[in-house]
Amino acid sequence: MSTPSGSVGVHLGTATGRAVVLAAVLGSGMTMLDGTVVNVALRTVGEDLDASLAQLQWITNGYLLSLASFILLGGSLGDRFGRRRVFVVGTVWFAAASLLCGIAPTAEVLIAARVLQGVGAALLVPGSLAMIQGAFVREDRAQAIGSWSGLGSIAAAIGPFLGGALVEYASWRWIFLINLPLAVVTVLVAQRAVPETLDPHAPRRFDVVGAVLVALALGGLTYALIEWGGPLAPWAVLVTVLASAGYVVDERRSDHPMLPLGIFADRTFSAANAMTLVVYAALGALLFFLVLQLQTVSGYGPLRAGVATLPITLCMLLLAPRGGALATRIGPRIPMTFGPVVMAVGTLLLLRVGPDTDYWTDVLPGLLVFGVGLALMVAPLTATVLAAASDEHAGIASGVNNAVARAGSLLAVAALPLAVGLGGDQYADPVAFDAAYRSATLVCAVMLAVGGLLSWVLIRDPGISAAEAVDAG
Template sequence: MDTENPVELRLGTARGRWVLAATALGSGMAMLDGTVVNVALPSIGADLGASMAALQWTVNAYLLTLAGLILLGGSLGDRYGRRLVFLIGVAWFALASALCAFAPNVELLIAARALQGIGGALLTPGSLAMLQASFHPDDRSGAVGVWSGLGGVGAAAGPFLGGWLVDGPGWRWVFLLNLPLAALVLAVTVRHVPESRDEQAAGRFDVRGAVLAALALAGVTYALTEGLHGLSLLAGAAGLLAGAAFVVAERRSPEPMMPLTLFSSRLFSAVNLVTLCVYGAFGGIFLLLMVQLQTVSGFSPLTSGLALLPITLLMLAFSGRAGRLGHLTGPRLPLFLGPLICAGGVLLLLRIGPAASYWTDVLPAVVVLGSGMTLLVAPLTATVLAAVDVRHAGIASGVNNAAARAAGLLAVAALPALSGLTGDAYQVPAEVDSAFRISMLICAGLLAAGGLLALATVRSDALAPERPVAEPSCEWYCDSTTPPIEPRRGSGNGDAGPG
């Protein structure tokens, strides 16, 4: 029986809503954990006596294993069943969260965060791939829009929930929060989500590729976090060599973890480059804004978290509509305007200083930032999936998620060093304020670059329905090991330039 797409659910049906709820809650839990910790960092540092580098690793240990293994997670789902791997990932994530909550020192906390990232790597690509495989083609853009909005709500609500918990029972409850969420996701998924897989997936897993990807990210991240000198410089060089070896290994492998044929689609390549720019900026913004509000402006953890509540509300209210808008107008316009609007919001964040007012300094900036994020996120996700055939949904979402997490990982590692925030400087208001301003200018530049890249490379008809595909040809891509992926309408494979 072909289980690649066993049902074609409609968005307005009861089962469709349950599937959407399960996938959004699962991925939202991972996204929530990516931001909820940020607001707790000053408290974690004070409680465990951690340096700035240790706090960076508290964030980056999670992002490192998530980014390094998320491609393998997508492949496992395509092979053994997306629902099954998703369920394993949710359970793993919950157990690792419990270890984080009871960590007695920062070293064990970092190790438990790395284990959390493994769970996230299993559940994150499966959530989006299950949507793509389960919903009717006419409803996929809308479903992805709602999924993006709810997942974005999880990311944006993290600082608020983290602040509330840190001000109340303490930072350890930031991790215990995942346990009831995971139980709910497991129950809904088992009861309502259909299984799907790629029936053509076969052969061995690309363990060598997964190891090289993780080593590449670990080496570069260590170098950026510790500074480019001595041992860290050697680690950075080793990371770059591992990255080059990863590309060679993927090209030669008969069953690559990241099929390079995916990048024969110009659209897929372009949107992943846009992802690197915008999610790198978001990683830096959400890390340093929480430190700025608490250390420089004197906001409590709860008030700092509440400062981002408008982003949550905007994404909850309008992300579904943004997904449909991107389908109607084409993704080029929202992928251009969204990052530019976000960049404007980041520049407004420069008004936040020692005597900052929430109403006049913080609120206008986060409203502009949230508006841009709302316009951007859903069309970005839908365009990535539209660039490849539906049977590659798992690996395509894995590549895009890896790009997003790797971008955040590198931003969190690099920005404090680039802006001079090292050692215990995160406890000194003047040092934090200076570093924040430098970092926000860098983030605004990344966002503007992402918008301009989308304008130059993304076609307006990228989300248009498929046209019949002729006999595949090596005009698109061929090598001796991997069959070609047929071009889709709007995939950017043709000779025409951007629409």
């Protein structure tokens, strides 16, 4: 039975509440697992398919591009047709695209399959959060989101072991094929136990033009950054400018916009998304460079490089629910400020990673500090974004935040190699890559510090009056 958002009234400790969290965790866990193992496999994929650095960037960014472009449309579809239904469709799509990734014979085919995989994720990812927002009573939502964040990290925790072992001892292709049985379980749990929620006032038509314009804008900018200096790069910039302008015009004129621009009138919502853009840009770029640094410069194999990043996911698993509970007690401003700052400190510690790296002194301390900061920030950030929007816009709100996060990672992975002078097949050259890694790491630390500053200046805890907010700032 389909019901309006917020009217189900599920409590966290009930069987239905556990089923909602489990389905959301399994679905989003697939995307977390995929992100973890793809980074670990990039160097091996490059060797096997004779891929350039630009193609490796597109293997990462093709997925992020389609995800960021269509995630708002995915949220709108969930609000209109039912969050569970669209979530299930996205899970099946994601699994089918994963199969295509697993059998791809060339880098070009793998990139195309990754783009299709991102479309499936665009349906799946906003549904996982929107199911929680639409099903749970308001007082249980922050804790449910914290549980979702922490438990979802189980997949990311398994990923380094499973993905690294598959890449090193079997084939990188299995990192995609492993999604198939997980998708089957996800669909079964969602169909049998998760209540359907939707927005009865959602528009019946969808802004497909807006979605296409977003894809053109992000795709043009990404191409220009990765292929800068090539003959088509200036044309890609022009496409970006025209598509961006067209998107704004389309959203203002449409009676069924993909993104109602009025949602940004809430200062907290806008500030939280600005912070998301900066922080997730740093997060995506750091993980991209770190895993390649460990393999190219420090001499780690795929399994060892994957397992090396495990402390981040363990911190998320153990501490993310507590981050949500802390934000419930004291408000989101402090966790959202100090979380990125702590992450910046951890990032600076990772400058020690190099040719003669000792894991326990050069890698582990930085990852632990980084993981603590991430766990402190994630649940409060997500809960703040969703709380700033009305219940009936749960799908759009989660879609916007996820799109911003993916766009940040997308643009950082595209731009930073160019900015630090890395190109061609230099990802396999230890000397060239080590120098680029150090420059990129410093840039990531600065971005994280800026994210913390944005939260301190712009985020206000619920219930604080305007005068108190000024005094507190």
